[in-house]
Amino acid sequence: MAKSGNNTNLIGLEKQDYKGSPTTLCAGCGHNSISSQIITAAFELGLQPEQVVKISGIGCSSKSPAYFMNRSFSFNSVHGRMPSVASGAMLANKDLVTIGISGDGDTGSIGIGQFKHALRRNTPMLYIVENNGVYGLTKGQFSVTADEGQNLKYYGKNDLPPLDLCLEAIVADCGFVARSFAGDPKQVRPLLKAAISYGGAAFLDIISPCVAFNNTSDSTKGYDWVKEHDDPLHDITYIPVQEEITTQYEPGETSTVTLHDGSQIVLRKLDESYDPKDKLGAIQALHNSNSEESLLTGLIYYNPDRPNLIQTENLVESPLAHLTTDALRPSEDSLSQIMSGL
Amino acid sequence: MNIVNDFSIQVATPNGSGSQTSNLVLLRSLFKMGIPSSGKNLFPSNIQGMPTWYTIRCSQEGYVARRDSIQIMILMNPETALQDINNIQPGGVCLYPETAKYNFDREDITYYKMPVKRLAKESGVSSALRPYVSNMVYVGVLASVLGIDLLEIENALSWHFKGRQKLVDTNMPIIQAAFDWSRQNITKTDPFQVERTNLTDGIVMVDGNLAAALGAIYGGVTVMAWYPITPSTSLADSLTQYASLLRHDNNGHATYSIIQAEDELAAAGMIIGAGWAGARAMTATSGPGISLMSEFAGFGYYAEIPAVIWDVQRVGPSTGLPTRVSQGDLTACHWSSHGDTEHICLLPGNVAECFEFGWRAFDIAEQYQTPVFVLSDLDLGMNNWMTKPFSYPDKPMDRGKVLTADQVLENGFKRYLDLDGDGIPYRTLPGTLANGASYFTRGSGHNESAKYSEDPQDYITNMSRLRHKIDSSRETLPAPIIEQIKTANIGFLGFGSTDPAIIEARDRLADIGVESSYMRVRALPTSLKVSEFIAAHDRVYVIEMNIEGQLHKLLQIKSPELATKLISLAHCDGLPLTASWVVNQILEQERGPNGKIRQ
Numbered sequence: 001m002a003k004s005g006n007n008t009n010l011i012g013l014e015k016q017d018y019k020g021s022p023t024t025l026c027a028g029c030g031h032n033s034i035s036s037q038i039i040t041a042a043f044e045l046g047l048q049p050e051q052v053v054k055i056s057g058i059g060c061s062s063k064s065p066a067y068f069m070n071r072s073f074s075f076n077s078v079h080g081r082m083p084s085v086a087s088g089a090m091l092a093n094k095d096l097v098t099i100g101i102s103g104d105g106d107t108g109s110i111g112i113g114q115f116k117h118a119l120r121r122n123t124p125m126l127y128i129v130e131n132n133g134v135y136g137l138t139k140g141q142f143s144v145t146a147d148e149g150q151n152l153k154y155y156g157k158n159d160l161p162p163l164d165l166c167l168e169a170i171v172a173d174c175g176f177v178a179r180s181f182a183g184d185p186k187q188v189r190p191l192l193k194a195a196i197s198y199g200g201a202a203f204l205d206i207i208s209p210c211v212a213f214n215n216t217s218d219s220t221k222g223y224d225w226v227k228e229h230d231d232p233l234h235d236i237t238y239i240p241v242q243e244e245i246t247t248q249y250e251p252g253e254t255s256t257v258t259l260h261d262g263s264q265i266v267l268r269k270l271d272e273s274y275d276p277k278d279k280l281g282a283i284q285a286l287h288n289s290n291s292e293e294s295l296l297t298g299l300i301y302y303n304p305d306r307p308n309l310i311q312t313e314n315l316v317e318s319p320l321a322h323l324t325t326d327a328l329r330p331s332e333d334s335l336s337q338i339m340s341g342l
Numbered sequence: 343m344n345i346v347n348d349f350s351i352q353v354a355t356p357n358g359s360g361s362q363t364s365n366l367v368l369l370r371s372l373f374k375m376g377i378p379s380s381g382k383n384l385f386p387s388n389i390q391g392m393p394t395w396y397t398i399r400c401s402q403e404g405y406v407a408r409r410d411s412i413q414i415m416i417l418m419n420p421e422t423a424l425q426d427i428n429n430i431q432p433g434g435v436c437l438y439p440e441t442a443k444y445n446f447d448r449e450d451i452t453y454y455k456m457p458v459k460r461l462a463k464e465s466g467v468s469s470a471l472r473p474y475v476s477n478m479v480y481v482g483v484l485a486s487v488l489g490i491d492l493l494e495i496e497n498a499l500s501w502h503f504k505g506r507q508k509l510v511d512t513n514m515p516i517i518q519a520a521f522d523w524s525r526q527n528i529t530k531t532d533p534f535q536v537e538r539t540n541l542t543d544g545i546v547m548v549d550g551n552l553a554a555a556l557g558a559i560y561g562g563v564t565v566m567a568w569y570p571i572t573p574s575t576s577l578a579d580s581l582t583q584y585a586s587l588l589r590h591d592n593n594g595h596a597t598y599s600i601i602q603a604e605d606e607l608a609a610a611g612m613i614i615g616a617g618w619a620g621a622r623a624m625t626a627t628s629g630p631g632i633s634l635m636s637e638f639a640g641f642g643y644y645a646e647i648p649a650v651i652w653d654v655q656r657v658g659p660s661t662g663l664p665t666r667v668s669q670g671d672l673t674a675c676h677w678s679s680h681g682d683t684e685h686i687c688l689l690p691g692n693v694a695e696c697f698e699f700g701w702r703a704f705d706i707a708e709q710y711q712t713p714v715f716v717l718s719d720l721d722l723g724m725n726n727w728m729t730k731p732f733s734y735p736d737k738p739m740d741r742g743k744v745l746t747a748d749q750v751l752e753n754g755f756k757r758y759l760d761l762d763g764d765g766i767p768y769r770t771l772p773g774t775l776a777n778g779a780s781y782f783t784r785g786s787g788h789n790e791s792a793k794y795s796e797d798p799q800d801y802i803t804n805m806s807r808l809r810h811k812i813d814s815s816r817e818t819l820p821a822p823i824i825e826q827i828k829t830a831n832i833g834f835l836g837f838g839s840t841d842p843a844i845i846e847a848r849d850r851l852a853d854i855g856v857e858s859s860y861m862r863v864r865a866l867p868t869s870l871k872v873s874e875f876i877a878a879h880d881r882v883y884v885i886e887m888n889i890e891g892q893l894h895k896l897l898q899i900k901s902p903e904l905a906t907k908l909i910s911l912a913h914c915d916g917l918p919l920t921a922s923w924v925v926n927q928i929l930e931q932e933r934g935p936n937g938k939i940r941q
Contacts, residue, residue: 031876050780053619053772066782066794073772074619076784077611080639086605090613091565091599092621093773114611117604190389282729307692316595320564321620321771326740327597328562328622330588337583339731342546 010046010242018043020068030208030223031130031181032060035068037185038099041192042069045240052097053089057082057111060131061103061208080111083118086125087309093319094310097196098125104342105135108144108163115165119174122200122308126192129165129205130182133221134214147220152213165298167286169203170279175303176202177282179296181226184207187297190238192263194299199260200308207295226295232296233274233285234267257302267299276302345533347377347402349413351627353480354426356419360391360474360562361617363502363513365396365479367464369726370498372400373547376539380406380842381723382918385666387572393422400536403849404727407842408918413534414481414488416457417442427451436479450534452558456483457523466518482520487528489535492521513609514732529651546731550696550722551626554652556732557700558624559588562739563650565621567601567612569631572664574654577626579604590936606631610638610651614713617642617649620744620771620785624650629658629671632678639713640679643808646758646767648707648714651675655719657916666916667720669887673896676866682805684812687715687866689837689912695864696722699820702746707740710815711769719887722839743768747776747838758804765811805911808890812867819865822872828926828933830857831940832932833879835872835908837863837893840885840919847924856932856939863893868900876904883928885911887919 003266007014018039041050051072056062058079065074077085086100106128107115118127134142134152142150142158145165150158169177176198182190188206195202207226209215215222220229237247241262254268257276267276275281282301289296316323351368355361362383369381377400386392399409409433417423417438424444430436441460445451445889460675462476485495496514503509554577563585568578580602589597603609608625613623627635632653642649655671657663662670676687686706688699699716707714745755745768755778758767770779782791788804789795826833836844843864848858861875876882876897884894891910898905911927913919934937 003541048775050775051846055615071777073780074782074784076782076786077615078641078785079609081607081638081912084608085615085618087601088565088567088612088615088617088621089606089619089772091601092616092619092623096773097617097647113604114608117608160781177388209662267711272423313599313601314594314596316591316593316597316600319620319773320597320599321773323562323564323597325562328564328589328739329560329735334588335732337554338556339546342548 004193009043011048013043013049015039015043017049018069020070021158022065023064024062025063026212028109028211029060030210031064031186032067032207034128034130034175034208035064037188037192039068041196042162042188045193046194047097047196050114054084054099054100054101055086055089056101057103057106059102059103059106059135060210062106064130065101075211080106081114082106083111083114083123083127085141087121087123089310090124091313094124094322095096095319098104100125100127102127102129104129104131104143104145104165105313106132108165110146112168116168119169119172119201119203121312122175122306124308125202126195127201127203130163130202130208131205131221132208132210132214133219134208134210137211145221150219164290165205167283168204169302170282173306174203174301175200175306177301179205179207180201181207181224181230181295181297182193183223184230184297187232187236190236191299192266193214193238193263194236194257194259197259197261197263200306220293220295229293229294231289231296233276233296233300234269235270236267236298237268239264239266257299260304265299266279276300279303343533344535345348346537347400347511347539349400349534350409350411351398351414351416351484352412352426352429353396353416353905354422355394356391356417356421356475357388357394359418359477361394361396361418361477364477365398366726367498367502368481368490369398370501370547371494372398372536372824373493373542373728374494375536376542377536378402378406378541379403380725380727383723384917385665385935387512394417400619402539402541404541405842405846407846408920410922414743416484417444418477418480430723433533435534437483453911454483454487454528456480456520459643461516461523465519467512470684471512475513475516478516479520483524483528483566485517486521486524487532488531489537491538492518495676502775517781542728545728546732547728548693549576549709549724549726549760550690550718551577551610551654551691552723553693553696553732554700554716554718554723555628555752557583557697560735561587561704562622563624565601565616565623566598566625566626567603567609567623567826568625569603569606569609571628571631573604573656573724574626574628574631574857576650577652577654577726585892606634610635613649614638614642616648617647617771617790619705622708623648624704626652626654627661628654628656629674632671633660636678637833639685640681640683641923642713643679643683643685644681645783646711646784647771648705648711650707650714650716652716652718654723655717663916665720667839667918668916669717669813669840670892670914671717672888672892673679675717676896679714679905684867685713686710686812686815686819688863689717689866690722691838691841691862691864691894693722693727693729694732701735702817702820705740706815706819709740710766710811711742712812717838719839745770745774745779746775747779750774750776750779755779755781756790758788759790760807765807816867816869819869821869822864822875824860824871824875826859826875827857830859831880833859833861833875833882834862834885835861835875835882835893835897836885840887843919843921843924850921850925851928858927866896872897873901873904876907878903879907881909882907883931885908885919885924886899886912888912889914896929
């Protein structure tokens with residue numbers, strides 16, 4: 001099965017092996033850009049496609065797992081419940097690589113509880129929200145991340161303040177919180193790779209414009225606005241385990257983060273004072289960004305120290321799904337002993 | 343004339359007063375003296391202060407159903423005393439604290455006063471502990487009045503406190519003091535007494551939730567996700583306790599995971615995700631949890647994912663009577679979810695079956711690639727029952743039709759193709775390393791290759807196959823237990839924890855010349871034997887603990903040609919069914935216009 005050549009990755013697969021079915025989303029939809037970045041990131045990381053599970057909820061974003069990595073297993077679940085399904089799958093087989101795909105409605109409204117609890121448990125998974133501030137499949141209702149005071153064609157004015165999902169993630173003690181923009185593949189791709197290498201729950205809030213319902217020039221989820229207001233914290237380079245850092249950076253200009261699997265990301269600072277390991281600083285920065293009407297992007301918060309769900313559960317080395325009767329069924333003697341103790 | 347080993351004791355206390363220890367010690371002492379006994383806790387949805395009753399039935403014949411007449415009443419709760427005293431059968435006994443100011447006017451019962459406060463004070467335990475040890479006074483007095491062996495009481499205390507001698511030493515002197523006081527001060531005038539027998543030799547006592555948890559452990563459960571809800575919580579607790587003893591490898595790592603989820607929705611999502619990825623996954627819940635899990639139940643049915651859902655039933659709808667028993671979730675589970683579904687349901691009728699179905703449910707779920715409901719109830723799950731020791735599983739785990747990477751490479755793979763004609767397709771587990779092993783699991787319309795489809799024919803094909811799959815399970819599921827009397831015109835049909843009441847009622851009816859056959863259904867969809875049983879009798883009474891007669895209606899739908907033979911005897915008041923209720927209902931139904939029983 002493995003091929004060799006210039007166009008193959010570490011495990012001998014071509015980029016073609018990571019492609020999905022043709023998209024049925026609208027032309028220009030941000031979700032399609034994210035799908036293609038996932039394809040590239042998985043190819044470049046050399047992920048074994050069959051070892052990857054793509055799990056989603058319901059909505060436009062949750063349809064997108066069909067449009068990348070056809071050789072991987074996929075689970076398009078129930079609205080707002082992707083995190084619980086992903087948690088169950090990871091408990092059953094801790095060796096899987098889980099990519100959870102959700103949207104701002106699927107996560108921020110119906111799924112806010114499961115979102116926060118999966119992060120709190122530190123379930124090992126990449127959790128992506130393709131955030132467009134609007135319900136697409138049901139035709140243009142405001143979502144919980146829509147701007148306060150915003151006007152939409154059929155639903156009028158939005159009177160309520162938005163939830164900031166990155167803030168929610170940090171407060172839930174997620175150890176990897178990042179924000180990016182579907183129109184910025186250079187930033188999305190290293191963040192995807194870093195998140196997959198993180199080893200716990202890694203949350204990526206990707207602003208992903210909806211060209212059908214929420215791409216007006218004054219919408220903070222539209223292409224124009226984001227391009228004008230994007231405020232990246234740093235330039236990000238992902239360094240795989242096998243490679244060495246070759247570029248020379250001036251001291252103080254960069255910081256390096258080593259991930260769970262030994263890979264690294266180098267953050268070339270654009271904001272001198274920003275330290276992604278400072279939790280309160282991260283919260284303050286998000287707050288400032290929201291009130292200044294800018295979009296803070298990059299690795300906003302990072303904490304490598306929390307044990308993940310598999311560690312907390314003290315699971316055996318072999319995935320639970322692979323254990324046989326011998327490993328799972330206690331002896332007949334043990335049952336007799338319990339019975340005689342009753 | 344003395345009445346030996348055949349009476350019911352009821353202890354009335356405010357809940358949270360620590361009477362559970364006293365009551366369980368009494369039950370175990372009687373049981374260990376060889377007297378067939380059963381205990382039932384009738385408790386409120388409350389932590390402290392509301393009325394609670396604990397009933398112990400001793401029965402030389404081995405009947406263990408609740409009995410509605412009480413022979414011996416222990417009144418420790420002034421709030422309910424006047425009501426409780428009226429529940430004592432004429433000729434019965436009433437024990438109460440000497441400090442209580444009751445104005446009892448019944449002259450047909452025997453009264454014994456107990457110096458509860460005085461003995462508790464004299465015991466020397468701290469005043470904070472005194473209310474708890476006070477309950478030991480009635481244990482001692484009752485031991486003296488009935489003739490319960492004090493050595494068995496001490497053994498039961500030690501068992502209850504898991505051998506912690508200090509706790510035994512705190513309680514036993516009070517029991518002894520009460521016993522001694524009683525010997526000197528009570529002149530026994532009642533007829534009730536106990537005598538040692540060998541009727542419980544080789545028998546153990548256990549609650550159904552522990553039995554279910556053990557069954558799951560021996561069934562190889564790997565992922566359990568749950569959310570606390572009475573009366574299923576103790577199933578999760580027992581699983582946690584015993585898995586920690588039985589299910590670690592040599593390095594101390596666990597071969598299981600138990601997750602207390604954020605709610606029942608998440609618990610259902612976790613077991614569906616885990617079952618999909620190859621775990622033996624289960625949850626335990628009760629009615630409100632079943633409602634919350636219904637969307638995932640439908641998903642699991644349609645996407646064909648194994649999982650086991652224990653429903654320890656309580657009274658609904660809504661919050662209902664959260665600490666009382668019913669069999670009201672039968673149709674809710676069988677047809678759980680929107681759209682057309684029909685779930686396999688297992689219906690354990692005793693604690694041995696809680697154990698057996700505990701492991702078997704995983705095999706069935708994986709064999710049929712579908713969620714399997716197991717319907718226990720509060721009475722079965724939380725109360726103590728006598729049983730023969732559980733039988734070790736007689737076959738290895740059946741993981742169902744799961745393809746390996748080599749099989750995929752050799753033969754190809756279509757997730758929802760009915761290759762074998764039994765409606766059960768083949769599946770692969772995520773992580774199966776073969777190009778072609780993966781597939782797309784979805785709750786939306788799909789074809790045989792698991793591709794998205796809104797094609798009308800794909801939908802029909804898929805749904806018909808699912809129908810066929812579930813139908814094909816009916817004769818492989820636990821078969822009904824049948825006792826057919828050739829000369830009987832009437833039959834009884836029941837399921838679950840009504841079994842002891844029906845057994846006793848049949849004996850009592852037979853004593854007065856009313857013969858009956860009995861079929862206890864143990865699974866849905868039902869075996870064809872059920873319609874044969876109905877056809878073989880003039881009238882079949884469907885006995886169940888709910889209001890609407892859910893099994894009755896379900897059988898009428900499934901066997902419309904036999905519908906008029908079925909008579910519903912549905913009763914639900916939150917209390918376990920009694921034989922008297924069944925006998926009275928049958929006599930009323932079977933009595934002709936002339937007042938005579940029909941033949």
